[in-house]
Amino acid sequence: MLRFIRRALVVGALIGMTGWTGAARAAEPPSVTQLEKEIAALRAEVEALRAQGGPAAERLNEIERQIAVLAQEIETMKLGEAAATADRSNQGMGPAASKIYHSGNGFAAGGYGEVVYHHFDGKLQDGSRSDATDEADLQRAVLYFGYKFNDRFLFNSELEIEHAVTASDKDGETEVEFAYADYLWKPQANLRAGLLLMPVGLLNEYHEPTVFLGMNRNFVETAIIPTTWREIGFGLYGEAGPWRYRTYVTNGLDASRFAADGLGEGSGEGSHAKAEDLAWVGRLDFTGVAGLLAGGSVFTGDSGQGLLDDAGRRIGGRVTLYEGHLDWRWRGLQFRALGVRSRVGDAAAIDRALGLEGEEGIGKAQRGAYAEAGFDLLSLRPGSRQRLIPFVRYESYDTQSEVPAGFERNPANDVRVLTFGFNYYPIDQLVLKTSILRVRNEARTGQNEIQIGLGYVF
Amino acid sequence: MSRKILLLLFTGLAAFAAGPVSAKVFLSVNEALRLVFGDAKVEHQTVFLTTGQRAQAQKLAGGEIKSALVNPYRATRDGKEVGTAYFDSHVVRTLPETLMVVVDPQGKVSRVEVLAFAEPEDYLPPGRWYGQFLGNGLSDELALGRRIRSVTGASLTARATTEAVRRVLAIHQVLRGTGKP
Secondary structure (H helix, E strand, O other): OHHHHHHHHHHHHHHHHHHHHOOOOOOOOHHHHHHHHHHHHHHHHHHHHHHOOOOHHHHHHHHHHHHHHHHHHHHHHHHOHHHHOOOHHHHOOOOOOOOOOOOOOOEEEEEEEEEEEEEEEEEEOOOOEOOOOOEEEEEEEEEEEEEEOOOOEEEEEEEEEEOOOOOOOOOOEEEEEEEEEEEEEEOOEEEEEEEEEOOOOOOOOOOOOOOOOOOOOOOHHHHHOOOOOEEEEEEEEEEEOOEEEEEEEEEOOOHHHOEOOEOHHHOOOOOOOOOOOEEEEEEEEEOOOOOEEEEEEEEEEOOOOOOEOOOOOEOOOOEEEEEEEEEEEEOOEEEEEEEEEEEEOOHHHHHHHHOOOHHHOOOOEEEEEEEEEEEOHHHHOOOOOOEEEEEEEEEEEEEEEEOOOOOOOOHHHEEEEEEEEEEEEEEOOEEEEEEEEEEEEOOOOOEEEEEEEEEEEO | OHHHHHHHHHHHHHHHOOOOOOOOOOOOHHHHHHHHHOOOEEEEOOEEOOHHHHHHHHHHHOOOOOOOEEOOEEEEEOOEEEEEEEEEEEEOOOOEEEEEEEEOOOOOEEEEEEEEEOOOHHHOOOHHHHHHHOOOOOOOOOOEOOOEOOOOOOHHHHHHHHHHHHHHHHHHHHHHHOOOO
């Protein structure tokens, strides 16, 4: 009996402690597990005492009632916020045992990263010797921080360190990839403002290494859609039926940083981004069939940002980019395709203002497309939680598919890449990858490459 | 510049023309039970799995059953069983979600509802994705990459949901094997 009382005291103390620390921070706090064990043991001891019969039976009934209350308390703690507003009396199930609300501080941390070994072919496409050096690189280490102020307001951010070291003799960078606040209004319309990931393509918003096939991000969504593309702005997002949308107003691109090999450097990245010209981006996706994501996006806005032409007039430099994408999963098969085109207005004026000539001139149009397919071989093995996905991808892009009169296309910017390899996931949050790239361009300076690496997300 | 201001005003107006503030999408336990069982009589049960039951459920689910304490909500109408609801809380990436999984009298999934989701909503699959589970019993086919298709950008949620449904079906099957609940 003494042992029983002692155990009951332990349970009471644990309940008190757990009540203070809150429930919803983790699905299974250790103290809850401990409580469950104690209660199970208590219940067994009650049964043993009851079997002895005698005047203690009434007292035992009371203890059993108390155990039921404690068990309900544990259930409430496990369910967290969902249980907090439950009104069980309406269901004839007795009063909720507790009024525990989510008392967590709302802070969340996570991250992802990728380490890669590059082996470059010793020869270029035309057979000439290459002096490219093989390298090993902590390509990205990203930390995610979020804070949920309440059910309506939350903040999300990612802090990225590229190439491990940021110093004058290294090319590493430290960047804020995004930092925004959300107002969760209703499923159809939520507000977002801050440094936003542009909702363009398949990779830009979902660029963690466990999400895409191959060691590195594909070329089309790097050269034509400058992943990770982010700008400062605000807008709406939501879903209605099978449709999901986003619509943002942001600062425009900066034409003074455009180059022949792409528009990516024109992104403001939230760092004193020029905002003389604004832009609009919108995206619509259809998700009405399980496993299917199909949609498109449009970005449009001037990029002159005060740049003047020869006559001293402001250059508009409207950039309009539109793309369509498809992601389809069926059993172990996954298939992706994307096509994108962009046009730059006043390209000749921008070239002249920047002093660019010949092949160095920016394209007045860019284009790119790719298709990839992979199959999870381990999906054929029942019960497997690992995944082994061989894949193949073909992509074609040109950052100068059209150039203004008086300028020339650089054939090295007209590229085709065939990539094959595999992703191996021992667990969902860790991936080992190998990619073999066959790179060809019209200047015959393409260089084949093997990439081997590791990606993680937590 | 005036065009810029007009653009800002337009977006601002569009934002506030979308309607009054409404309740969040998440449900409480009771709201979820009412949603699925309506006026049926709901009996809240507390079951402590034995070591053997827990081991059997883990084997059937193909994953860990962290808690030996199970709370089925068995619904009946006119004495006839309507279904049994289970609530499962688990971590998706770093934060928890709570699901309700309803099992029909034949042991098949008849409903999956998200009650609480603490991760950014970008990681929440579209509502229709959950329809894949309906009518499924516990089998090797009830797995990601088999009958259940994953979701771009929400693969961890898809995995966590599939595992939760498997856990519930396994526990239900084990309890039914002993005549409970």
